[in-house]
Amino acid sequence: MKNPLKNSALGITLISILLGLFVGALILLFIGYNPIEAYSVMLNGIFGSVRYLSWTIIYATPIILTGLSVAFAFKTGLFNIGAEGQYIVGALTAALVGYYVPMPTLLHIPFVLICSITAGSLWGSIAGYLKARFGVNEVISTIMLNWIALYLNNFFVLNEKIKRPGSEATNKILDSAKIIFFDVWKKSPDGQAFRKAHPFFNDIFRTPANAGFLIAILAAVLVLLILNKTTLGYSLKAVGFNKDAAEFGGINIKSSMISSMAIAGGLSGLAGAVQVTGFTREASALAAMEGYGFEGISVALIGANNPIGCVLAGLFYGALKYGGSKIQPRIGAPYEIISIIMGTIVLFIAMPKLIRMMKITKKKEAE
Amino acid sequence: MNNYDFDQIAVEMKGITQKFGSLVANDNIDLTVHKGEVHALLGENGAGKTTLVNSLYGLYHPTSGDIFINGEKVVMDTPNVAIGHGIGMVHQHFMLIKPFTVVENIILGKETHKHGVLDMERATKEVMELSERYGLTIDPTACIQDITVGMQQRVEILKTLYRGADILILDEPTAVLTPQEILDLIKIINNLTDQGKTIIIITHKLKEIKDVADFCTIIRRGKKIDTVKVADVSESDLASMMVGREVSFKVDKEESEPGDIVLEVNDLHVKDNRDIPAVEGLSLKVRRGEILGIAGVDGNGQNELVDALTGIRKAESGEVLVNGNNILGLNPRGILDHKVSTIPQDRQKRGLVLEYSIAENIIIENYKKAPFSRKGWLNFPAIREYARKLVKEFDVRPDDENYISGSLSGGNQQKVIIAREISNNPDLLIAVQPTRGLDVGAIEYVHKALVAQRDKGKAVLLISLELDEVINVSDRIGVIYEGKIVGEVKAEGADENEIGLMMAGGSNS
Numbered sequence: 001m002k003n004p005l006k007n008s009a010l011g012i013t014l015i016s017i018l019l020g021l022f023v024g025a026l027i028l029l030f031i032g033y034n035p036i037e038a039y040s041v042m043l044n045g046i047f048g049s050v051r052y053l054s055w056t057i058i059y060a061t062p063i064i065l066t067g068l069s070v071a072f073a074f075k076t077g078l079f080n081i082g083a084e085g086q087y088i089v090g091a092l093t094a095a096l097v098g099y100y101v102p103m104p105t106l107l108h109i110p111f112v113l114i115c116s117i118t119a120g121s122l123w124g125s126i127a128g129y130l131k132a133r134f135g136v137n138e139v140i141s142t143i144m145l146n147w148i149a150l151y152l153n154n155f156f157v158l159n160e161k162i163k164r165p166g167s168e169a170t171n172k173i174l175d176s177a178k179i180i181f182f183d184v185w186k187k188s189p190d191g192q193a194f195r196k197a198h199p200f201f202n203d204i205f206r207t208p209a210n211a212g213f214l215i216a217i218l219a220a221v222l223v224l225l226i227l228n229k230t231t232l233g234y235s236l237k238a239v240g241f242n243k244d245a246a247e248f249g250g251i252n253i254k255s256s257m258i259s260s261m262a263i264a265g266g267l268s269g270l271a272g273a274v275q276v277t278g279f280t281r282e283a284s285a286l287a288a289m290e291g292y293g294f295e296g297i298s299v300a301l302i303g304a305n306n307p308i309g310c311v312l313a314g315l316f317y318g319a320l321k322y323g324g325s326k327i328q329p330r331i332g333a334p335y336e337i338i339s340i341i342m343g344t345i346v347l348f349i350a351m352p353k354l355i356r357m358m359k360i361t362k363k364k365e366a367e
Numbered sequence: 368m369n370n371y372d373f374d375q376i377a378v379e380m381k382g383i384t385q386k387f388g389s390l391v392a393n394d395n396i397d398l399t400v401h402k403g404e405v406h407a408l409l410g411e412n413g414a415g416k417t418t419l420v421n422s423l424y425g426l427y428h429p430t431s432g433d434i435f436i437n438g439e440k441v442v443m444d445t446p447n448v449a450i451g452h453g454i455g456m457v458h459q460h461f462m463l464i465k466p467f468t469v470v471e472n473i474i475l476g477k478e479t480h481k482h483g484v485l486d487m488e489r490a491t492k493e494v495m496e497l498s499e500r501y502g503l504t505i506d507p508t509a510c511i512q513d514i515t516v517g518m519q520q521r522v523e524i525l526k527t528l529y530r531g532a533d534i535l536i537l538d539e540p541t542a543v544l545t546p547q548e549i550l551d552l553i554k555i556i557n558n559l560t561d562q563g564k565t566i567i568i569i570t571h572k573l574k575e576i577k578d579v580a581d582f583c584t585i586i587r588r589g590k591k592i593d594t595v596k597v598a599d600v601s602e603s604d605l606a607s608m609m610v611g612r613e614v615s616f617k618v619d620k621e622e623s624e625p626g627d628i629v630l631e632v633n634d635l636h637v638k639d640n641r642d643i644p645a646v647e648g649l650s651l652k653v654r655r656g657e658i659l660g661i662a663g664v665d666g667n668g669q670n671e672l673v674d675a676l677t678g679i680r681k682a683e684s685g686e687v688l689v690n691g692n693n694i695l696g697l698n699p700r701g702i703l704d705h706k707v708s709t710i711p712q713d714r715q716k717r718g719l720v721l722e723y724s725i726a727e728n729i730i731i732e733n734y735k736k737a738p739f740s741r742k743g744w745l746n747f748p749a750i751r752e753y754a755r756k757l758v759k760e761f762d763v764r765p766d767d768e769n770y771i772s773g774s775l776s777g778g779n780q781q782k783v784i785i786a787r788e789i790s791n792n793p794d795l796l797i798a799v800q801p802t803r804g805l806d807v808g809a810i811e812y813v814h815k816a817l818v819a820q821r822d823k824g825k826a827v828l829l830i831s832l833e834l835d836e837v838i839n840v841s842d843r844i845g846v847i848y849e850g851k852i853v854g855e856v857k858a859e860g861a862d863e864n865e866i867g868l869m870m871a872g873g874s875n876s
């Protein structure tokens with residue numbers, strides 16, 4: 001007999017996803033919509049054309065990065081609720097550096113990314129420092145830092161000298177800082193001609209397809225390497241698993257906490273930079289949190305805190321977000337159903353015991 | 368003793384085989400336990416004792432074999448099934464909720480309520496009735512974190528009784544107890560069997576088996592060797608059956624030849640967690656080529672002393688010199704760099720990262736050094752090769768350096784730590800309860816290793832609650848009482864009673 005308690009995390013994740021979609025269908029049915037219709041609209045909205053796929057990837061990019069941020073912190077024993085704030089700081093930095101510091105493209109893009117990573121890192125390490133020095137729980141400090149980041153963002157963005165006249169946002173970043181593929185060329189006569197000849201690329205160029213996804217994958221690989229192949233990852237994970245043993249073994253657990261939050265913050269800051277340089281091209285005043293950081297928590301959970309898992313989970317979430325945005329205009333079903341589905345999935349993943357129990361009973365019935 | 372009834376079989380396990388991958392932890396084991404009997408399981412570290420009782424308690428699912436409880440065949444799917452059949456288990460490592468009170472912990476999961484409201488009064492009364500009936504004295508309103516390990520164990524036992532257990536499994540209950548607490552536990556076990564309970568107990572201490580058990584089943588490398596009537600065999604019979612060779616309980620060693628002073632502690636003061644002075648003006652010296660043993664009753668400042676020596680805890684005042692350099696105030700890394708290595712007393716808390724493999728744990732103090740890493744990149748082949756060597760040398764079972772430490776048996780976890788610390792080649796080796804949870808064969812090995820360190824000209828500070836061990840292994844013995852060394856004797860020909868008197872605070876004659 002195989003041990004039923006040893007079911008893989010992957011199995012539980014897949015079952016949770018199915019359950020989430022099932023609960024979503026039930027609710028749709030309950031409020032008077034045809035779930036099959038809704039889901040086929042969604043599926044078609046994701047896979048129906050190259051353009052849709054491109055949008056899906058664009059939607060997925062920032063949350064893959066915030067997911068990596070949360071997952072990294074989690075692997076080292078910290079709960080980074082602050083991805084949201086680190087994202088905001090990173091986005092703001094990118095918007096400002098992307099506009100005020102003109103440079104040649106080859107330099108400008110890396111410079112913007114590095115500045116945003118640094119800003120996110122600093123923001124994250126504040127929470128790490130507070131925990132190491134004063135024992136402040138990182139959950140509380142990062143929540144507060146999220147709000148501070150939001151108001152800091154609004155303070156800068158709405159400043160008369162920074163604000164773009166007639167808007168509630170910064171000036172659009174310079175072309176040299178954009179990571180959108182062929183952004184200038186694709187609008188030129190040459191580009192237009194090429195697009196006419198190649199409908200496939202035309203479809204892609206109609207979206208702000210950008211290098212963000214590649215950056216996110218690179219980041220995932222980097223996180224994987226750090227965690228599994230470096231002395232830094234070794235010590236951070238040791239602290240995460242058992243800080244008493246790590247301390248006894250001579251690892252400085254205080255500086256570990258700070259490094260870990262700095263790296264996590266850097267990833268979220270990068271998420272902000274990628275979003276600005278690849279999509280929005282500006283930082284705008286925020287009335288409320290945008291949610292990229294919080295979505296990152298779901299992504300990390302669904303991705304089982306594994307970098308590759310985060311990429312897949314981010315794509316899944318991005319697809320739901322983008323595909324889901326089409327059900328309201330088409331059949332009138334509320335967009336909020338996506339949040340319900342995601343919430344349900346996360347809930348089931350957080351309750352692996354429940355699923356294991358269901359599996360055991362199923363097995364018994366089968367016997 | 369002798370409460371058992373040969374006509375009633377409480378537990379019968381037939382042909383139990385448990386495989387973990389390619390490892391056969393239990394190999395076709397039969398076990399018969401009569402009602403009212405105390406049945407001991409004896410075997411080397413990693414022999415498969417915990418695995419066997421985990422199957423009985425529904426935590427593991429044997430690859431093959433059947434379990435009968437009171438003659439009825441039962442499939443132990445989950446611990447709840449086991450509990451339903453009157454089985455209770457106290458684990459090797461306790462599972463209590465620290466901030467909760469004693470009663471809250473006992474009733475957890477089986478709360479009595481009135482109209483949905485927790486009926487604390489009735490619960491307390493029920494718990495107290497049980498406690499009186501079996502002589503398990505407790506303070507029902509104390510929080511778990513404030514009571515001693517011995518008390519916590521009583522809470523665990525009461526918890527099983529509260530759930531109606533008739534068959535109690537105790538996995539190494541005495542490993543964490545002080546000698547006095549062990550005597551109390553033996554009394555409790557006798558009370559339990561007097562009232563018809565059946566006990567399965569795992570212990571490495573042969574004397575305890577002689578003291579409480581009626582029968583003993585010996586397991587070696589997953590196979591059952593024999594079940595014997597304890598009254599018919601001697602301690603050394605048991606030892607050789609379990610290890611498969613003669614075991615010497617005496618440590619053979621030459622006269623020590625002390626050299627320069629390695630560790631010197633002067634007038635050390637350290638406070639405990641509650642901010643109460645625990646070490647109060649302690650002084651001692653350990654020289655090259657000698658083993659200083661610290662004897663004492665638990666809670667007389669041993670833990671705080673070790674914490675201060677290892678840099679985990681700040682000292683209030685005093686001086687700690689290693690090879691003439693003051694190490695007080697350094698962090699653990701700094702102290703390691705002064706060639707001080709420590710075998711900690713709590714292997715799961717301080718000793719190991721359970722999620723890490725053996726190899727990863729072995730390098731925890733040296734992962735930044737060549738050849739284990741270069742420029743921040745870990746060198747896995749070198750790490751594994753080194754770990755493989757130590758695993759062989761220290762006979763860690765299974766001999767697989769990639770094995771996850773948390774899956775090792777308790778004693779093998781301890782061996783990993785000992786291997787790591789000794790192979791650091793320190794000038795000063797601090798060994799705190801180094802043989803806790805080890806089988807007699809492994810104890811013999813560790814004692815020899817400590818003496819070998821001494822003979823290599825190292826200084827060894829041995830801190831143990833077991834007076835036998837201190838007397839056997841040390842060259843000199845310092846007795847700690849209320850945070851001070853109150854007396855010192857030569858180990859050779861030491862008088863146990865004299866030391867015992869000093870440990871209890873009597874005058875040092």
Ligand SMILES: Nc1ncnc2c1ncn2[C@@H]1O[C@H](COP(=O)(O)OP(=O)(O)OP(=O)(O)O)[C@@H](O)[C@H]1O
Binds near residue numbers: 775
């Ligand atoms: N969950 C598990 N997964 C893999 N291997 C395991 C697991 N549990 C136990 N083992 C292995 O099974 C063997 C028997 O372990 P067990 O814990 O039963 O030993 P033990 O007799 O209780 O030893 P000790 O006296 O040291 O506690 C060991 O080699 C151990 O590493």
Ligand SMILES: [Mg+2]
Binds near residue numbers: 776
């Ligand atoms: Mg065991």
